[in-house]
Amino acid sequence: MQTHTAHLFSIAPGSSEPIYRQLVEQVRRLAAAGQLQPGDGMPSVREIAQALALNPMTVSKAYGLLEMDGVLARRRGMGMVVAERSAPAPAGERAALLRPTLERAALEARQLELDPDTVLTLFATILKENP
Structure with a gap:
């Protein structure tokens, strides 16, 4: 343990x-x-x-x-x-856990008047930075 x-x-x-x-x-x-x-x-x-x-x-x-x-x-x-669980959470369930965070980030991006391509590029860069 x-x-x-x-x-x-x-x-x-x-x-x-x-x-x-x-x-x-x-x-x-x-x-x-x-x-x-x-x-x-x-x-x-x-x-x-x-x-x-x-x-x-x-x-x-x-x-x-x-x-x-x-x-x-x-x-x-x-x-x-x-707690014990029978199997790892499916990808859809894990993605659902990320949704509230992404909704907050999307709201901030709109408030900053950033275009979606800029935001997606930044997110892709961040994903690749830290394993």
């Missing part, structure tokens, strides 16, 4: 999306992509709160929602772990 550290997560404090929701969506994406494997240990609420300078109740709320949705499970003596 691998234990992950809080460095997996990044928070955008100025975002209109609540912080707990940012955490929830990041865990969902990491689990759907297989970067978090079933049985992998998650950082404690305190670890994440300290690493990201968050209120522990915010992290606890995110973990609670993820547990209710079956993404995480509580294991006695181990804390939270990634």
Whole structure:
């Protein structure tokens, strides 16, 4: 069993999306992509709160929602772990997780009056920069 550290997560404090929701969506994406494997240990609420300078109740709320949705499970003596799933999430489900982020990016591109070709070229460049 691998234990992950809080460095997996990044928070955008100025975002209109609540912080707990940012955490929830990041865990969902990491689990759907297989970067978090079933049985992998998650950082404690305190670890994440300290690493990201968050209120522990915010992290606890995110973990609670993820547990209710079956993404995480509580294991006695181990804390939270990634829940077992029968198969990796299909590509369509993983793409659906990306849609809200892309919708926000599209809104910002329209606000900046950027043409779609410029935005798509920039996105393609970013995709190729960091594996």
